[in-house]
Amino acid sequence: MAVAPMDTAAPVRRPPRRAETGAGRRSRINGHLLRLPFYLLALTMVAPFYWLLITVFKPPSELARTPPSFVPQSPTFANFYDPEWTAQGVNPGHLQGIFQRFQVDFGFWRFLFNSLLITTTITAGSLLICSLAAYVIAKHDIRGRRVIFLMIIASMMVPWQTTLIPNYVIMRNLGWLDSYAAYIVPALAKAFVLFFLVQFLQSLPNELIQAARVDGAGEWRIWWRIVLPLLRPALAAMSIFIVLAEWNNFLWPLIIVQSDEMANLPVALARLNSYFGGPDHQGAIMAGGLLASIPTIVFFLVFQRYFTRGIALSGLKG
């Protein structure tokens, strides 16, 4: 997991560094001393991650050993796929890698696929639906838009778990349990995304939209050709929040998923963990966790500059 230093901070203006004097050096050393507790804290951040990483590359026999090794003694990829494992158990000491663990077509790939499909569909779908509504609320002079907007703002104070049980009953009555529809459809109308997009649109001037109207462009065309491109930074910022939330979604899938095939990554890994608790199985479980983390880390690294801007644009302005 090589992670490049990131740029999560808005640029901080610093005074130009002067030629180092004795006092300057002393204050720099003081600065490091003051930060010492935080360097130690950083160690506690790194340690569990390191523990996860070395676990992934230890063979089962080494995982059950006390005291544990802190550098894998015989590094292996067997926790991903062990070619020497047989279902008959003629090869003691060999366990299934994560890609051999699940009795569904395509094994672990199926859950990667499910999570990717669900996350991308919800992200794209909710951004389209919310941007359409945001355009109307921010730029159209229709009756009732204030009331609608107020209701949407008020709904942001509702913890989504309050609607958990009725939504479960709705899914059951629609026959949607254990389907992609149950993952996707209820997750599309996101109040906080709409709120954010409305705020962003309100801060933009009307001239471009007016000019397009004068030229005879229809509203759908204006939304697609003018509003969406204008919204791009806001959409990018929101997509980070949506992707992270949906990728990690656990409680809702736990309730609507019944079969092995329809699990997303968190549910599949939770089930795996509840079946295999021994230390020798931890290698495969941690390998699954590592694979589940790579997509979000990559996504964040690609979009991180929008993330900072998203923070600056959102409620933080006061």
Next chain:
Amino acid sequence: MASPVPLSRRLRRHGTSYAMLLPFLALFAGFLIWPLANSLYLSFTTFDGINPAAFTGLDNFRQLAEDTRFHHALSNTGLYVVASVVLGTLLSLGLALAFNGTGWPHRIMRTVFFLPSVTSSIALMLMWKWVFFPSDVGLGNTIVSWFGGQAVAWLATPGLAIPILVLMSVWGGMGYGMVLYVAGLGAIPHEYYEAARIDGASTWRQFRHITLPLLRPVTTYVVVTGLIGAFQVFEAVYIVFQTGANNIGGVLDSGLMIVPYLYDQGFTHFRLGYASAIAWVLFLVIFVLSLVNLRVGRAMKEL
């Protein structure tokens, strides 16, 4: 608001606008407004998910008032929320003050602390479960053994459940708060500090009278979103502390919280009416917190 234009003409003129609003509003009504009203209704009923819901008035809430498991869940949640938000906020601010530079050492430190925010949360939970493995093969007990201690049954010791949950929450969340604070620090005009220095103000006084007041919107945001998120904790309890299908909250319910209890009542005991009542208690708590947030926000705008 009333316009003299007849409805048919208005619809013709604004039909497109309503059509554009429709997908959002339909989904919003179908999966949020209606379920919200429905869950309020269900909270006054006995409902097992199969037979029709039977109206029982305030029975569920009366029962909640006497349910010792629910009280336990409430007090656990309260303790967890206060400890994790206070610690998390202080550490976020400290980290932001320590590492707000643009040079690579600070950026690397920020990356280290932010990493849990972009790591799959199930991976983190499984990682913690493995760190706190009860025998000597786990990382926690290995460290204990370096100091000559005996192996600890971390997750099976009732007194350790809340501290471990707080640790997991602070460890995973302080990097996010730090990033918010770093953005807030970057927005403070540097001239303020220069003026203060010319006036001979000490570093502490600069922090106390410039940094802290100007960071107040960030602090409000970090605290309120932290509170709301902490009240909704589920995954950490379910993954790390569950010891069997019928024991969701760990040994002696030591890690039981509101949402895990809601899940337990609703989806392992199928008491959907009772679980809806729990959901409404959660709703009221978070609603009040959000209102406080709004009021604080407005008060600060007027200042």
